[in-house]
Amino acid sequence: MAFRNDFLWGGATAANQVEGGWKEGGKGLANVDLMPHGSTRYETGLGHADIHSPKKGVNYPSHEAVDMYHHYKEDIAMFGEMGMKTYRFSIAWTRIFPDGDEAEPNEEDLRYYDDLIDTCLEYHIEPLVTICHFDTPMGLVEKYGGWRSRKMIDAFLKLCRVLFTRYKGKVKYWLTFNEINMILHFPFVAAGLQFEKGENEVQTEITAVHHELVASALATKLAHEIDPLNKIGCMVAAGQYYPETCNPADNLKALADNREVYMFIDVQARGHYPAYGLKWIEAHHAVIPFETGDEEILAAYPVDFISLSYYSSRVSTADPQKGKQTESNIFASAVNPYLETSAWGWQIDPLGFRITLNELYDRYEKPLFVVENGLGAKDVVEKDGSIHDPYRIAYLRAHIQAMKEAVEKDGVDMMGYTTWGCIDLVSNGTGEMEKRYGFIYVDKDNSGKGTLKRIRKDSFYWYKKVISSNGEDLV
Numbered sequence: 100m101a102f103r104n105d106f107l108w109g110g111a112t113a114a115n116q117v118e119g120g121w122k123e124g125g126k127g128l129a130n131v132d133l134m135p136h137g138s139t140r141y142e143t144g145l146g147h148a149d150i151h152s153p154k155k156g157v158n159y160p161s162h163e164a165v166d167m168y169h170h171y172k173e174d175i176a177m178f179g180e181m182g183m184k185t186y187r188f189s190i191a192w193t194r195i196f197p198d199g200d201e202a203e204p205n206e207e208d209l210r211y212y213d214d215l216i217d218t219c220l221e222y223h224i225e226p227l228v229t230i231c232h233f234d235t236p237m238g239l240v241e242k243y244g245g246w247r248s249r250k251m252i253d254a255f256l257k258l259c260r261v262l263f264t265r266y267k268g269k270v271k272y273w274l275t276f277n278e279i280n281m282i283l284h285f286p287f288v289a290a291g292l293q294f295e296k297g298e299n300e301v302q303t304e305i306t307a308v309h310h311e312l313v314a315s316a317l318a319t320k321l322a323h324e325i326d327p328l329n330k331i332g333c334m335v336a337a338g339q340y341y342p343e344t345c346n347p348a349d350n351l352k353a354l355a356d357n358r359e360v361y362m363f364i365d366v367q368a369r370g371h372y373p374a375y376g377l378k379w380i381e382a383h384h385a386v387i388p389f390e391t392g393d394e395e396i397l398a399a400y401p402v403d404f405i406s407l408s409y410y411s412s413r414v415s416t417a418d419p420q421k422g423k424q425t426e427s428n429i430f431a432s433a434v435n436p437y438l439e440t441s442a443w444g445w446q447i448d449p450l451g452f453r454i455t456l457n458e459l460y461d462r463y464e465k466p467l468f469v470v471e472n473g474l475g476a477k478d479v480v481e482k483d484g485s486i487h488d489p490y491r492i493a494y495l496r497a498h499i500q501a502m503k504e505a506v507e508k509d510g511v512d513m514m515g516y517t518t519w520g521c522i523d524l525v526s527n528g529t530g531e532m533e534k535r536y537g538f539i540y541v542d543k544d545n546s547g548k549g550t551l552k553r554i555r556k557d558s559f560y561w562y563k564k565v566i567s568s569n570g571e572d573l574v
Protein backbone atom coordinates (compact mmCIF):
# COMPACT_ATOMS: atom_id res chain seq x y z
CA MET A 100 0.00 0.00 0.00
CA ALA A 101 1.45 3.40 -1.02
CA PHE A 102 -0.14 5.62 1.61
CA ARG A 103 0.31 5.32 5.38
CA ASN A 104 -2.52 3.72 7.32
CA ASP A 105 -3.27 7.02 9.04
CA PHE A 106 -3.19 9.04 5.78
CA LEU A 107 -5.59 11.94 6.13
CA TRP A 108 -7.95 11.96 3.14
CA GLY A 109 -10.42 14.78 3.12
CA GLY A 110 -11.67 18.06 1.77
CA ALA A 111 -11.04 21.75 2.39
CA THR A 112 -12.94 25.03 2.57
CA ALA A 113 -12.45 28.55 3.92
CA ALA A 114 -14.88 30.44 6.14
CA ASN A 115 -15.52 33.36 3.79
CA GLN A 116 -16.15 31.03 0.85
CA VAL A 117 -18.71 28.78 2.54
CA GLU A 118 -20.16 30.15 5.76
CA GLY A 119 -22.26 33.18 4.86
CA GLY A 120 -24.09 34.51 7.92
CA TRP A 121 -21.85 37.55 7.62
CA LYS A 122 -23.77 39.51 10.24
CA GLU A 123 -24.89 36.64 12.43
CA GLY A 124 -23.64 35.42 15.77
CA GLY A 125 -22.02 38.78 16.47
CA LYS A 126 -19.63 38.53 13.51
CA GLY A 127 -17.78 41.71 12.52
CA LEU A 128 -16.85 42.98 9.07
CA ALA A 129 -13.81 41.44 7.37
CA ASN A 130 -11.80 42.47 4.30
CA VAL A 131 -13.23 39.46 2.43
CA ASP A 132 -16.78 40.74 3.05
CA LEU A 133 -15.88 43.66 0.79
CA MET A 134 -14.82 41.54 -2.18
CA PRO A 135 -17.47 42.00 -4.86
CA HIS A 136 -18.49 39.65 -7.62
CA GLY A 137 -17.76 41.17 -11.02
CA SER A 138 -15.31 43.39 -12.80
CA THR A 139 -14.02 45.31 -9.76
CA ARG A 140 -13.07 42.22 -7.75
CA TYR A 141 -9.51 41.91 -8.99
CA GLU A 142 -8.63 45.57 -8.40
CA THR A 143 -10.17 45.35 -4.93
CA GLY A 144 -8.09 42.26 -4.15
CA LEU A 145 -4.96 44.08 -5.28
CA GLY A 146 -5.61 46.78 -2.67
CA HIS A 147 -6.35 49.49 -5.23
CA ALA A 148 -9.95 50.19 -4.20
CA ASP A 149 -10.65 52.59 -1.38
CA ILE A 150 -13.42 50.57 0.21
CA HIS A 151 -14.45 50.46 3.86
CA SER A 152 -18.00 49.22 3.92
CA PRO A 153 -20.30 47.34 1.53
CA LYS A 154 -21.93 49.41 -1.21
CA LYS A 155 -25.65 49.21 -1.92
CA GLY A 156 -26.72 47.06 -4.86
CA VAL A 157 -23.39 45.21 -5.11
CA ASN A 158 -23.25 41.40 -4.89
CA TYR A 159 -20.76 40.36 -2.19
CA PRO A 160 -20.67 36.57 -2.46
CA SER A 161 -19.23 35.96 1.02
CA HIS A 162 -22.33 37.41 2.69
CA GLU A 163 -24.35 34.30 2.11
CA ALA A 164 -21.81 32.02 0.36
CA VAL A 165 -23.31 28.51 0.57
CA ASP A 166 -24.74 29.24 4.00
CA MET A 167 -22.74 26.59 5.77
CA TYR A 168 -23.28 28.64 8.92
CA HIS A 169 -26.75 27.10 8.95
CA HIS A 170 -26.07 23.89 7.00
CA TYR A 171 -22.90 22.63 8.69
CA LYS A 172 -24.52 19.64 10.36
CA GLU A 173 -25.98 18.40 7.09
CA ASP A 174 -22.73 19.11 5.24
CA ILE A 175 -20.47 17.41 7.75
CA ALA A 176 -22.82 14.41 7.79
CA MET A 177 -22.22 14.11 4.03
CA PHE A 178 -18.45 14.42 4.56
CA GLY A 179 -18.84 11.57 7.07
CA GLU A 180 -20.81 9.56 4.53
CA MET A 181 -17.92 9.98 2.07
CA GLY A 182 -15.64 8.58 4.76
CA MET A 183 -13.54 11.75 4.98
CA LYS A 184 -10.80 11.37 7.59
CA THR A 185 -10.15 15.07 7.87
CA TYR A 186 -11.93 18.34 7.14
CA ARG A 187 -9.89 21.48 6.59
CA PHE A 188 -11.82 24.64 7.42
CA SER A 189 -10.88 28.09 8.59
CA ILE A 190 -12.03 30.13 11.54
CA ALA A 191 -13.43 33.55 10.67
CA TRP A 192 -11.37 35.86 12.88
CA THR A 193 -14.30 38.31 12.98
CA ARG A 194 -16.54 35.69 14.59
CA ILE A 195 -14.13 35.38 17.53
CA PHE A 196 -13.05 39.03 17.76
CA PRO A 197 -15.55 41.01 15.64
CA ASP A 198 -13.37 44.10 15.55
CA GLY A 199 -10.13 42.15 15.68
CA ASP A 200 -8.85 42.73 19.21
CA GLU A 201 -11.60 43.23 21.79
CA ALA A 202 -10.80 42.41 25.40
CA GLU A 203 -12.98 39.31 25.39
CA PRO A 204 -13.82 36.87 22.58
CA ASN A 205 -17.34 36.50 21.24
CA GLU A 206 -18.82 33.52 23.05
CA GLU A 207 -21.77 33.11 20.68
CA ASP A 208 -19.69 32.28 17.63
CA LEU A 209 -17.16 30.31 19.62
CA ARG A 210 -20.09 28.03 20.34
CA TYR A 211 -20.67 27.74 16.59
CA TYR A 212 -17.10 26.43 16.12
CA ASP A 213 -17.42 24.24 19.25
CA ASP A 214 -20.33 22.49 17.63
CA LEU A 215 -18.75 22.35 14.17
CA ILE A 216 -15.67 20.67 15.65
CA ASP A 217 -17.72 18.32 17.82
CA THR A 218 -19.78 17.35 14.77
CA CYS A 219 -16.57 16.49 12.89
CA LEU A 220 -15.37 14.38 15.81
CA GLU A 221 -18.72 12.61 15.96
CA TYR A 222 -18.04 11.38 12.40
CA HIS A 223 -14.39 10.55 13.24
CA ILE A 224 -13.25 13.43 11.07
CA GLU A 225 -10.00 15.03 12.24
CA PRO A 226 -10.35 18.83 12.15
CA LEU A 227 -7.56 20.65 10.29
CA VAL A 228 -7.89 24.33 11.11
CA THR A 229 -6.55 27.24 9.09
CA ILE A 230 -6.35 30.07 11.60
CA CYS A 231 -6.22 32.79 8.96
CA HIS A 232 -7.53 32.04 5.49
CA PHE A 233 -7.55 35.43 3.79
CA ASP A 234 -9.49 37.24 6.48
CA THR A 235 -8.44 40.37 8.28
CA PRO A 236 -10.98 42.16 10.48
CA MET A 237 -11.84 45.56 8.95
CA GLY A 238 -11.55 46.93 12.48
CA LEU A 239 -7.81 46.22 12.26
CA VAL A 240 -7.58 47.45 8.67
CA GLU A 241 -9.04 50.79 9.77
CA LYS A 242 -7.01 51.03 12.96
CA TYR A 243 -3.67 49.68 11.79
CA GLY A 244 -3.78 49.35 8.00
CA GLY A 245 -3.87 45.54 8.22
CA TRP A 246 -0.66 43.52 8.40
CA ARG A 247 1.52 46.54 7.58
CA SER A 248 1.36 47.17 11.33
CA ARG A 249 3.32 45.17 13.88
CA LYS A 250 0.33 45.48 16.23
CA MET A 251 -1.30 42.72 14.16
CA ILE A 252 1.06 40.20 15.72
CA ASP A 253 -0.43 40.64 19.19
CA ALA A 254 -3.98 40.61 17.86
CA PHE A 255 -3.30 37.37 15.97
CA LEU A 256 -1.67 35.74 18.99
CA LYS A 257 -4.67 36.65 21.11
CA LEU A 258 -6.86 34.82 18.60
CA CYS A 259 -4.46 31.85 18.60
CA ARG A 260 -4.44 31.63 22.39
CA VAL A 261 -8.24 31.44 22.49
CA LEU A 262 -8.31 28.72 19.83
CA PHE A 263 -5.41 26.61 21.15
CA THR A 264 -6.82 26.70 24.67
CA ARG A 265 -10.44 26.08 23.80
CA TYR A 266 -9.78 23.28 21.32
CA LYS A 267 -6.96 21.55 23.20
CA GLY A 268 -7.40 17.81 22.80
CA LYS A 269 -9.89 18.28 19.96
CA VAL A 270 -7.84 19.97 17.24
CA LYS A 271 -4.29 18.84 16.66
CA TYR A 272 -3.50 20.10 13.13
CA TRP A 273 -3.27 23.84 12.51
CA LEU A 274 -2.15 26.06 9.64
CA THR A 275 -1.20 29.61 10.59
CA PHE A 276 -1.70 31.53 7.31
CA ASN A 277 -3.19 30.30 4.06
CA GLU A 278 -0.88 30.74 1.05
CA ILE A 279 1.47 33.26 2.64
CA ASN A 280 3.07 34.03 -0.75
CA MET A 281 -0.31 35.32 -1.96
CA ILE A 282 0.53 38.62 -0.21
CA LEU A 283 2.62 39.49 -3.28
CA HIS A 284 -0.29 38.74 -5.63
CA PHE A 285 -3.57 39.60 -3.88
CA PRO A 286 -2.51 41.83 -0.96
CA PHE A 287 -5.89 43.15 0.20
CA VAL A 288 -7.27 39.63 0.41
CA ALA A 289 -4.13 38.07 1.85
CA ALA A 290 -3.20 40.75 4.38
CA GLY A 291 -5.82 43.53 4.46
CA LEU A 292 -3.52 45.96 2.58
CA GLN A 293 -4.93 49.00 0.79
CA PHE A 294 -2.35 51.19 -0.91
CA GLU A 295 -1.91 54.92 -1.24
CA LYS A 296 -1.07 56.22 -4.72
CA GLY A 297 2.68 56.13 -5.29
CA GLU A 298 3.39 53.90 -2.28
CA ASN A 299 6.20 51.31 -2.66
CA GLU A 300 3.79 48.39 -2.61
CA VAL A 301 6.50 45.76 -2.39
CA GLN A 302 7.85 47.44 0.74
CA THR A 303 4.42 47.30 2.36
CA GLU A 304 3.98 43.68 1.29
CA ILE A 305 7.37 42.68 2.71
CA THR A 306 6.51 44.45 5.95
CA ALA A 307 3.23 42.53 6.13
CA VAL A 308 4.95 39.25 5.31
CA HIS A 309 7.56 39.80 8.02
CA HIS A 310 4.84 40.47 10.57
CA GLU A 311 3.02 37.30 9.54
CA LEU A 312 6.25 35.30 9.71
CA VAL A 313 6.98 36.48 13.24
CA ALA A 314 3.32 35.90 14.19
CA SER A 315 3.46 32.41 12.69
CA ALA A 316 6.64 31.51 14.61
CA LEU A 317 5.20 32.81 17.88
CA ALA A 318 1.93 30.96 17.22
CA THR A 319 3.95 27.76 16.71
CA LYS A 320 5.67 28.36 20.05
CA LEU A 321 2.34 28.99 21.76
CA ALA A 322 0.67 25.96 20.20
CA HIS A 323 3.45 23.66 21.42
CA GLU A 324 3.39 25.22 24.89
CA ILE A 325 -0.35 24.78 25.25
CA ASP A 326 -0.33 21.25 23.89
CA PRO A 327 2.88 19.49 22.84
CA LEU A 328 0.75 17.25 20.61
CA ASN A 329 -0.19 20.19 18.37
CA LYS A 330 1.23 20.07 14.85
CA ILE A 331 1.64 23.37 13.02
CA GLY A 332 2.03 23.80 9.30
CA CYS A 333 2.91 26.64 6.96
CA MET A 334 0.98 26.87 3.69
CA VAL A 335 2.18 27.87 0.23
CA ALA A 336 0.48 28.35 -3.13
CA ALA A 337 2.79 25.94 -4.94
CA GLY A 338 3.19 24.89 -8.57
CA GLN A 339 6.53 24.29 -10.25
CA TYR A 340 7.74 26.85 -12.79
CA TYR A 341 9.28 25.24 -15.87
CA PRO A 342 11.62 27.18 -18.16
CA GLU A 343 9.86 27.74 -21.47
CA THR A 344 12.95 26.55 -23.38
CA CYS A 345 16.38 25.22 -22.52
CA ASN A 346 17.76 28.69 -23.12
CA PRO A 347 19.74 29.36 -19.92
CA ALA A 348 18.02 32.74 -19.62
CA ASP A 349 14.62 31.02 -19.37
CA ASN A 350 16.07 28.62 -16.85
CA LEU A 351 17.40 31.44 -14.70
CA LYS A 352 13.96 33.06 -14.82
CA ALA A 353 12.32 29.78 -13.71
CA LEU A 354 14.78 29.57 -10.81
CA ALA A 355 13.84 33.10 -9.76
CA ASP A 356 10.11 32.45 -10.10
CA ASN A 357 10.32 29.26 -8.06
CA ARG A 358 12.27 31.09 -5.38
CA GLU A 359 9.55 33.72 -5.18
CA VAL A 360 7.21 30.88 -4.18
CA TYR A 361 9.60 29.37 -1.61
CA MET A 362 10.93 32.64 -0.18
CA PHE A 363 8.59 32.83 2.80
CA ILE A 364 8.13 29.17 3.66
CA ASP A 365 11.92 28.93 3.61
CA VAL A 366 11.71 31.17 6.68
CA GLN A 367 8.92 29.15 8.29
CA ALA A 368 10.61 25.81 7.67
CA ARG A 369 14.31 26.65 7.99
CA GLY A 370 14.12 29.55 10.41
CA HIS A 371 15.80 32.34 8.44
CA TYR A 372 15.46 34.43 5.30
CA PRO A 373 17.38 32.83 2.42
CA ALA A 374 20.25 34.78 0.84
CA TYR A 375 18.46 35.07 -2.51
CA GLY A 376 15.37 36.41 -0.69
CA LEU A 377 17.37 39.18 0.96
CA LYS A 378 18.71 40.14 -2.47
CA TRP A 379 15.21 40.05 -3.98
CA ILE A 380 13.94 42.39 -1.28
CA GLU A 381 16.89 44.74 -1.75
CA ALA A 382 16.36 44.75 -5.52
CA HIS A 383 12.76 45.86 -4.90
CA HIS A 384 14.01 48.78 -2.78
CA ALA A 385 12.50 47.30 0.32
CA VAL A 386 13.81 46.45 3.78
CA ILE A 387 12.64 43.90 6.30
CA PRO A 388 11.39 45.68 9.44
CA PHE A 389 13.44 43.55 11.84
CA GLU A 390 13.14 44.29 15.53
CA THR A 391 15.45 43.00 18.21
CA GLY A 392 14.82 39.33 18.81
CA ASP A 393 12.99 38.64 15.53
CA GLU A 394 15.79 36.58 14.04
CA GLU A 395 15.95 34.41 17.17
CA ILE A 396 12.16 33.92 17.11
CA LEU A 397 12.18 32.83 13.46
CA ALA A 398 15.05 30.43 14.12
CA ALA A 399 13.59 28.92 17.28
CA TYR A 400 10.08 28.00 16.14
CA PRO A 401 9.96 26.40 12.69
CA VAL A 402 6.82 24.59 11.56
CA ASP A 403 6.22 20.86 11.99
CA PHE A 404 5.04 20.20 8.44
CA ILE A 405 4.69 21.88 5.04
CA SER A 406 1.27 22.27 3.51
CA LEU A 407 0.53 23.41 -0.01
CA SER A 408 -2.09 24.09 -2.61
CA TYR A 409 -1.46 22.77 -6.11
CA TYR A 410 -3.67 23.41 -9.11
CA SER A 411 -1.20 23.64 -11.98
CA SER A 412 2.39 24.08 -13.00
CA ARG A 413 3.56 27.36 -14.53
CA VAL A 414 5.97 28.39 -17.26
CA SER A 415 8.71 31.03 -17.03
CA THR A 416 10.20 32.90 -19.90
CA ALA A 417 12.91 35.53 -20.03
CA ASP A 418 10.95 37.23 -22.82
CA PRO A 419 8.79 39.86 -21.07
CA GLN A 420 6.35 39.88 -24.01
CA LYS A 421 5.41 36.27 -23.33
CA GLY A 422 5.22 36.43 -19.56
CA LYS A 423 1.49 36.76 -19.04
CA GLN A 424 -0.33 34.56 -21.46
CA THR A 425 -2.39 32.55 -19.08
CA GLU A 426 -3.30 32.41 -15.44
CA SER A 427 -2.90 29.91 -12.70
CA ASN A 428 -4.45 30.87 -9.40
CA ILE A 429 -3.60 34.57 -9.85
CA PHE A 430 0.00 33.70 -10.86
CA ALA A 431 0.87 34.68 -14.42
CA SER A 432 2.41 32.02 -16.64
CA ALA A 433 3.45 31.51 -20.22
CA VAL A 434 1.51 28.87 -22.12
CA ASN A 435 2.65 25.25 -21.95
CA PRO A 436 1.82 23.64 -25.33
CA TYR A 437 1.97 20.14 -23.80
CA LEU A 438 -0.91 20.74 -21.41
CA GLU A 439 -4.66 21.11 -21.58
CA THR A 440 -6.35 23.81 -19.57
CA SER A 441 -9.46 24.11 -17.45
CA ALA A 442 -12.28 26.35 -18.65
CA TRP A 443 -10.59 29.12 -16.63
CA GLY A 444 -7.26 28.66 -18.43
CA TRP A 445 -5.46 26.87 -15.56
CA GLN A 446 -3.00 24.38 -17.07
CA ILE A 447 -3.65 20.80 -15.98
CA ASP A 448 -0.47 18.98 -15.05
CA PRO A 449 -0.50 15.91 -12.78
CA LEU A 450 3.16 15.16 -13.47
CA GLY A 451 3.91 18.72 -12.38
CA PHE A 452 2.24 17.81 -9.09
CA ARG A 453 4.71 14.96 -8.56
CA ILE A 454 7.57 17.30 -9.48
CA THR A 455 6.31 19.97 -7.08
CA LEU A 456 6.01 17.48 -4.21
CA ASN A 457 9.52 16.26 -4.86
CA GLU A 458 10.96 19.76 -4.96
CA LEU A 459 9.31 20.65 -1.66
CA TYR A 460 10.38 17.44 0.06
CA ASP A 461 13.95 17.69 -1.21
CA ARG A 462 14.12 21.22 0.03
CA TYR A 463 12.65 20.86 3.52
CA GLU A 464 12.69 17.16 4.42
CA LYS A 465 9.53 17.66 6.46
CA PRO A 466 6.22 15.82 5.97
CA LEU A 467 4.00 17.32 3.27
CA PHE A 468 0.27 17.86 3.50
CA VAL A 469 -1.57 18.75 0.28
CA VAL A 470 -4.41 20.89 1.56
CA GLU A 471 -5.79 22.09 -1.79
CA ASN A 472 -6.04 20.44 -5.19
CA GLY A 473 -8.93 20.25 -7.59
CA LEU A 474 -10.62 21.33 -10.78
CA GLY A 475 -12.92 24.33 -11.03
CA ALA A 476 -15.58 23.42 -13.61
CA LYS A 477 -19.18 24.05 -14.61
CA ASP A 478 -21.58 21.27 -13.69
CA VAL A 479 -24.96 20.42 -15.20
CA VAL A 480 -27.86 19.09 -13.18
CA GLU A 481 -29.64 16.46 -15.28
CA LYS A 482 -33.42 16.21 -15.48
CA ASP A 483 -33.38 13.35 -12.97
CA GLY A 484 -31.34 15.46 -10.54
CA SER A 485 -28.06 13.61 -11.04
CA ILE A 486 -24.73 15.31 -11.81
CA HIS A 487 -22.14 13.58 -13.95
CA ASP A 488 -18.68 15.06 -13.51
CA PRO A 489 -16.20 12.68 -15.19
CA TYR A 490 -13.83 15.65 -15.86
CA ARG A 491 -13.45 16.23 -12.11
CA ILE A 492 -12.89 12.54 -11.45
CA ALA A 493 -10.28 12.40 -14.25
CA TYR A 494 -8.40 15.41 -12.83
CA LEU A 495 -8.38 14.07 -9.28
CA ARG A 496 -7.54 10.52 -10.33
CA ALA A 497 -4.49 11.69 -12.30
CA HIS A 498 -3.30 13.90 -9.44
CA ILE A 499 -3.77 11.24 -6.77
CA GLN A 500 -1.91 8.79 -9.01
CA ALA A 501 0.94 11.30 -9.34
CA MET A 502 1.01 11.81 -5.56
CA LYS A 503 1.11 8.04 -5.13
CA GLU A 504 4.14 7.86 -7.39
CA ALA A 505 5.80 10.62 -5.40
CA VAL A 506 5.39 8.39 -2.33
CA GLU A 507 6.10 5.00 -3.87
CA LYS A 508 8.79 5.82 -6.40
CA ASP A 509 10.40 8.94 -4.93
CA GLY A 510 10.03 8.41 -1.18
CA VAL A 511 8.16 11.64 -0.40
CA ASP A 512 6.66 11.63 3.10
CA MET A 513 2.97 12.57 2.73
CA MET A 514 0.61 13.12 5.68
CA GLY A 515 -2.60 13.74 3.86
CA TYR A 516 -4.55 15.20 0.98
CA THR A 517 -7.61 17.42 1.06
CA THR A 518 -9.30 18.41 -2.18
CA TRP A 519 -10.28 22.05 -2.49
CA GLY A 520 -13.95 22.89 -2.12
CA CYS A 521 -15.24 19.43 -1.20
CA ILE A 522 -18.59 21.21 -1.27
CA ASP A 523 -19.19 23.88 -3.94
CA LEU A 524 -18.15 27.31 -2.73
CA VAL A 525 -17.50 30.87 -3.85
CA SER A 526 -14.39 31.27 -6.01
CA ASN A 527 -11.73 33.38 -4.37
CA GLY A 528 -10.32 34.67 -7.64
CA THR A 529 -13.51 35.54 -9.48
CA GLY A 530 -16.29 35.49 -6.88
CA GLU A 531 -18.26 33.07 -9.06
CA MET A 532 -20.42 30.24 -7.72
CA GLU A 533 -20.43 28.45 -11.02
CA LYS A 534 -16.74 27.65 -10.88
CA ARG A 535 -17.35 24.48 -8.90
CA TYR A 536 -14.86 22.19 -7.20
CA GLY A 537 -17.18 20.10 -5.05
CA PHE A 538 -18.24 16.50 -4.64
CA ILE A 539 -21.43 18.08 -3.34
CA TYR A 540 -23.30 20.49 -5.57
CA VAL A 541 -24.95 23.56 -4.07
CA ASP A 542 -27.86 25.05 -5.97
CA LYS A 543 -26.82 28.67 -6.33
CA ASP A 544 -25.76 30.72 -9.34
CA ASN A 545 -23.37 33.60 -9.94
CA SER A 546 -26.00 36.22 -9.27
CA GLY A 547 -26.66 34.68 -5.85
CA LYS A 548 -29.95 32.96 -6.72
CA GLY A 549 -30.75 29.37 -5.81
CA THR A 550 -32.32 27.12 -3.20
CA LEU A 551 -28.97 26.14 -1.58
CA LYS A 552 -30.06 22.53 -1.94
CA ARG A 553 -27.18 20.03 -1.71
CA ILE A 554 -26.81 17.25 -4.33
CA ARG A 555 -24.22 14.45 -4.42
CA LYS A 556 -22.28 14.38 -7.72
CA ASP A 557 -20.83 11.21 -9.30
CA SER A 558 -17.44 12.23 -7.90
CA PHE A 559 -18.90 11.95 -4.38
CA TYR A 560 -19.24 8.18 -4.75
CA TRP A 561 -15.90 7.91 -6.53
CA TYR A 562 -13.99 9.75 -3.76
CA LYS A 563 -15.69 7.58 -1.14
CA LYS A 564 -14.13 4.52 -2.82
CA VAL A 565 -10.75 6.21 -3.04
CA ILE A 566 -10.80 6.91 0.68
CA SER A 567 -12.06 3.51 1.76
CA SER A 568 -9.32 1.80 -0.30
CA ASN A 569 -6.68 4.24 1.06
CA GLY A 570 -5.98 5.44 -2.47
CA GLU A 571 -5.66 1.98 -4.05
CA ASP A 572 -8.94 2.06 -6.00
CA LEU A 573 -8.85 5.05 -8.34
CA VAL A 574 -11.04 3.61 -11.10
Ligand code: BG6
Nearest residue numbers: 113408428475525526527528529
Ligand atom coordinates in the same frame (compact mmCIF):
# COMPACT_ATOMS: atom_id res chain seq x y z
C1 BG6 B 1 -6.40 29.12 -3.36
C2 BG6 B 1 -7.13 29.62 -2.17
O1 BG6 B 1 -5.64 30.18 -3.78
O2 BG6 B 1 -7.11 28.73 -4.50
C3 BG6 B 1 -8.62 29.33 -2.14
O3 BG6 B 1 -6.54 29.20 -0.96
C4 BG6 B 1 -9.17 29.44 -3.56
O4 BG6 B 1 -9.22 30.19 -1.22
C5 BG6 B 1 -8.49 28.40 -4.42
O5 BG6 B 1 -10.55 29.31 -3.62
C6 BG6 B 1 -9.02 28.25 -5.83
O6 BG6 B 1 -9.04 29.47 -6.48
P1 BG6 B 1 -10.38 30.04 -7.14
O7 BG6 B 1 -10.01 31.37 -7.65
O8 BG6 B 1 -10.74 29.08 -8.21
O9 BG6 B 1 -11.38 30.07 -6.05
